[in-house]
Amino acid sequence: MPPDTLLTQDELDYIQDVQHSPQFDMTEAMTSLLVNGDSRIQGLLTRLVAHEQVTLQAHVDNQQISIPLQLIEDEFHTLQLQLGAPDIFEIGPRLRPWRLTLDPPCALLDAHGEESGLWVCDISVKGVLVHVRDLLDAPDVFTLRFAPDGVCPIELHGKLGRRIDGCKAAYDLSGTAQEDIERLRDFILHKHRLAHPELHTQMPG
Structure with missing residues (x-):
């Protein structure tokens, strides 16, 4: 796989298995979201979130859900990514x-x-x-x-x-x-x- 790929296929398969496990608590996972991967990609993501508006996007039926990413500094002066409140759009001739x-x-x-x-x-x-x-x-x-x-x-x-x-x-x-x-x-x-x-x-x- 390319050197900048965040996850191998085995890791992706493992995540899929865990997500479909009845013991997997998505709410708990979302409150402690970690970003793993190549240090260059982590650095790029950190700089983008610090200086630009960065969002995660998903398309469901005729809707687009955009979740903003924000950098938060905790009490140990460690920067963490935090998910903001989602914006929901209708997909049509134009996004609204x-x-x-x-x-x-x-x-x-x-x-x-x-x-x-x-x-x-x-x-x-x-x-x-x-x-x-x-x-x-x-x-x-x-x-x-x-x-x-x-x-x-x-x-x-x-x-x-x-x-x-x-x-x-x-x-x-x-x-x-x-x-x-x-x-x-x-x-x-x-x-x-x-x-x-x-x-x-x-x-x-």
Whole structure:
């Protein structure tokens, strides 16, 4: 095999056997992930993760799951690779963040907790599709709260992208604070877990 190959065929076969063993605990393995291999490859990977955005990617059905790699320094000043929260994308004519469909739609709330007239139909970490009710038109921008299932309200800042069929509108959420985007990501990931439990039994986060 080429000198830079990380694993021999025998090692790959062994890993396959262990993974299919009932005694193999994937959760435990993921919390103590080690990267073995040629020192040059380890050095390259460390430099890439330190200076660039590096992700692990998997394709399942019509979805792409991207897991970011991060360098963490422990209390012994040893650098370790840590897996971040996964991003989930839909594969189609173009790659786009996985959208959570709410059925029935969920009202966006104003600062007083009252329904705003915009109801979330689909939402991702990048944008939201709303149904416009009891309003003459979809506003150009909004600052409203998303609080489905009784979760602590997530403040969203939307900028109108386009109107659809007279009663729906798509908004870009790039103006939303990063802290709220991360909370939205956690909520969407939780819902994706419920919809696709077979994927998340072996996924970090």
